[in-house]
Amino acid sequence: MKAFFIKKPRLLTYGEVAKPEVKKGEVLLRVRACALNHLDLHLLKGRFKVPLPHILGSDVSGVIERIDGRTNLKVGQAVVVNPAIPCGQCPRCKKNLSCEIVNIFGYKTNGGYAEYITVPIAQVYPKPNNLSFVEAAAFPLTFLTAYHMLVGRANLQKNETVFIWGASGGLGSVAIQVAKDIGAKIITAISEDDDAKKIKKLGAIKIINYKKENVEQSVKKLTNGEKVDVVFESVGAKTWKISLAILRPHGRIVIAGVTSGAIASQDLSDIYYYQQTILGSRMGTKQEFEQVLRLVAEEKLKPVIDKIFPLKKADKALKRLAESKQFGKIVLEC
Numbered sequence: 001m002k003a004f005f006i007k008k009p010r011l012l013t014y015g016e017v018a019k020p021e022v023k024k025g026e027v028l029l030r031v032r033a034c035a036l037n038h039l040d041l042h043l044l045k046g047r048f049k050v051p052l053p054h055i056l057g058s059d060v061s062g063v064i065e066r067i068d069g070r071t072n073l074k075v076g077q078a079v080v081v082n083p084a085i086p087c088g089q090c091p092r093c094k095k096n097l098s099c100e101i102v103n104i105f106g107y108k109t110n111g112g113y114a115e116y117i118t119v120p121i122a123q124v125y126p127k128p129n130n131l132s133f134v135e136a137a138a139f140p141l142t143f144l145t146a147y148h149m150l151v152g153r154a155n156l157q158k159n160e161t162v163f164i165w166g167a168s169g170g171l172g173s174v175a176i177q178v179a180k181d182i183g184a185k186i187i188t189a190i191s192e193d194d195d196a197k198k199i200k201k202l203g204a205i206k207i208i209n210y211k212k213e214n215v216e217q218s219v220k221k222l223t224n225g226e227k228v229d230v231v232f233e234s235v236g237a238k239t240w241k242i243s244l245a246i247l248r249p250h251g252r253i254v255i256a257g258v259t260s261g262a263i264a265s266q267d268l269s270d271i272y273y274y275q276q277t278i279l280g281s282r283m284g285t286k287q288e289f290e291q292v293l294r295l296v297a298e299e300k301l302k303p304v305i306d307k308i309f310p311l312k313k314a315d316k317a318l319k320r321l322a323e324s325k326q327f328g329k330i331v332l333e334c
């Protein structure tokens, strides 16, 4: 079969590889679409060590070609993959709680930049009929993460105010929709004025251009000096100081990424004085994935597609992600 794979760090190769063998408890999928994530770039750069050659790709939709195990799924059925795989062995998994570690499909396993993949049966769900294969590949990882951040971790409530960094990005564009569904008041940040119209369609109410405005002052003005209850963070080093400055007493910051760098400093006294909470967040639970799938099928959450590339142009697609040129998800058709 054809696949795009990392041959050695920083070297992505398109070529022929062996079609995977389906094992007990797995399905074989003919991949139809696979969306890109920053994880793919981290793996390509060799930031996380995995055995090479490695096929990238965590967000997959496709058609079942073979099944080895018990399931209600059928050969020929259109499906989508839940990329968050519980380890099954940590103390929390043993107590039937959400996994401590969560393996990501396409990280330590081969992923979807390929014509075929094998996936554990428990990770496979029928594709909602209202979504194309491209749309179905565009939602799992970022929707699950954004939902877990705002609902599972920050417990965002109706009428609370949330500030969302990275409105044009994979996580931010979903966070806006999740926050809207909850009934929260939303303030978000962009760098290009052209993005404002697209973001208004997603439900953002107040938009700040962080390159032109002083975000701290603008947030204070927009909230009559009250600041925000929740900050949605995935930018990291470059925004952390502002995130703390715009957070109200008893507020929560939820962080799932460090796109601009991982090292930031902060005044610890503010954290205890104002009784603020910093929440780490990674992927999400099986129940949250199933809830996100329902919300997508009901069209309460909608995948945002930036651009579609054929599988053999995966290198060009990754370049677009690395240059932060996208609005929403970049997707490969396989």
Ligand SMILES: NC(=O)c1ccc[n+]([C@@H]2O[C@H](COP(=O)([O-])OP(=O)(O)OC[C@H]3O[C@@H](n4cnc5c(N)ncnc54)[C@H](OP(=O)(O)O)[C@@H]3O)[C@@H](O)[C@H]2O)c1
Binding pocket: 037, 038, 039, 141, 142, 145, 165, 166, 167, 168, 169, 170, 171, 172, 189, 190, 191, 192, 210, 234, 235, 238, 239, 256, 257, 258, 259, 260, 281, 282, 283, 321, 324, 328
């Ligand atoms: N923990 C998890 O489970 C998990 C899951 C998914 C992703 N992540 C991580 O979360 C991060 C974001 O993922 P994504 O898919 O949303 O990425 P993305 O689509 O590339 O979006 C990144 C966003 O960050 C904004 N941004 C970049 N630099 C900025 C700065 N200096 N100030 C303000 N905004 C800035 C960009 O906005 P502009 O273009 O307007 O600057 C863009 O909207 C990545 O680091 C990823 O690895 C973690």
Ligand SMILES: [Zn+2]
Binding pocket: 086, 087, 088, 089, 090, 091, 092, 093, 098, 099, 100, 101, 102
């Ligand atoms: Zn576990």
